[in-house]
Amino acid sequence: MSLPSPTRDWKSLLLRHEMLLLYVLIAEWLFFYFAGTTTNRRGVVVGFGTVDRQFDILRHSCEIGLLALALTPVILTAGIDLSVGSLLGLCAILFGKFWHDAGMSIPVAAFLALVCGALGGGINAALITVLRLPPLIVTLGTYSLFRGLAEAITRGAVTYTDFPAGFLFVGQERWLGLPVQAWLFLGVAGAVWLLVHRTTFGRSFRAIGFAPEGARYAGIPVHRRVALVYVLAGLIAALAAIVYTARLGQAKADAGSGYELFALTAVVLGGTSIFGGTGSVHGTLLGVAAIAVLKNGLACLPVVMRMNAAEEMSGLLTGVLLLLALTGSVLPKLLSQWRTRRRAAASPLQPQPSS
Numbered sequence: 001m002s003l004p005s006p007t008r009d010w011k012s013l014l015l016r017h018e019m020l021l022l023y024v025l026i027a028e029w030l031f032f033y034f035a036g037t038t039t040n041r042r043g044v045v046v047g048f049g050t051v052d053r054q055f056d057i058l059r060h061s062c063e064i065g066l067l068a069l070a071l072t073p074v075i076l077t078a079g080i081d082l083s084v085g086s087l088l089g090l091c092a093i094l095f096g097k098f099w100h101d102a103g104m105s106i107p108v109a110a111f112l113a114l115v116c117g118a119l120g121g122g123i124n125a126a127l128i129t130v131l132r133l134p135p136l137i138v139t140l141g142t143y144s145l146f147r148g149l150a151e152a153i154t155r156g157a158v159t160y161t162d163f164p165a166g167f168l169f170v171g172q173e174r175w176l177g178l179p180v181q182a183w184l185f186l187g188v189a190g191a192v193w194l195l196v197h198r199t200t201f202g203r204s205f206r207a208i209g210f211a212p213e214g215a216r217y218a219g220i221p222v223h224r225r226v227a228l229v230y231v232l233a234g235l236i237a238a239l240a241a242i243v244y245t246a247r248l249g250q251a252k253a254d255a256g257s258g259y260e261l262f263a264l265t266a267v268v269l270g271g272t273s274i275f276g277g278t279g280s281v282h283g284t285l286l287g288v289a290a291i292a293v294l295k296n297g298l299a300c301l302p303v304v305m306r307m308n309a310a311e312e313m314s315g316l317l318t319g320v321l322l323l324l325a326l327t328g329s330v331l332p333k334l335l336s337q338w339r340t341r342r343r344a345a346a347s348p349l350q351p352q353p354s355s
Helices: 006-014 017-035 051-060 062-076 084-100 106-129 135-154 165-172 180-198 200-210 212-217 222-248 259-269 281-298 302-307 310-346
Strands: 037-039 045-047
Touching (some): 017 037, 051 062, 051 180, 062 084, 062 200, 062 259, 062 281, 084 106, 084 259, 165 222, 180 222, 180 281, 200 212, 200 222, 212 222, 259 281, 259 310, 281 310
Antiparallel strands (some): 037 045
């Protein structure tokens, strides 16, 4: 039996999806660095290449990154959760209401908001695992439900502000050279990575995504594991709501609007198959970085600044990236099927044995 050569191993490593995405990320950053960095009349460098802008990328990508981390185990099990952005908004409002209206301390209000997030994920879990409803339909319904509850609680007008400085420190200041929420994000990312890649519990997510019936015959409690990933997604969405409120200094009903699109794009762009079974947390982190650099880099391009269309361009390009990532995950399978059919059609018929 021949052993694989080191050269072949290096080539396969350098051509992995995560490495290709890393190359794209580096090229993307370099493009925005040269195209979006200028010097003003005072000779001061402004735009994408400044250190403050890099910290802003870390600061503004934390909530989307948390939602992407929440979606990764869900999609690995061949599920989907479109409600994470709406649940973020609802938990932000509940957090503000617990603190401002109920007079609770920040830690107690944050704990109750996390509980509410887990309960919101539990609603998705119960509808999907107990009633056996499709995840897409369930989370599309709770997407509207959670956002509607947030609007009803605030009547579309109430915004909670005037949070204490100690709480705002989490979202607006730095610690050990990095934004405080970046450390929190890295901690959650490390925990999710260990869960998915270094525990038998997390590895079962891929088995469920590949073949749920086969996983069930192998003794894996499929429904309980699937329920867990949705509860975990709700919990992390609530944590993202607290970070969002600390960064902006306000809790409002439209918090996290559209974040589910960016988070889903980051996960799929990172190599996690929308059909489940394959993917990685580190791939998701690269996808988050690519989305964050794109969003912030567009805001620094002179032509986009003159048009005042950074948000529109960001949404447009994110949609294009999502379609390309989905196509890229399906295209190899379609090409393989096409080649198999072509070979079968081109091969000569086998002669029939004479009787």
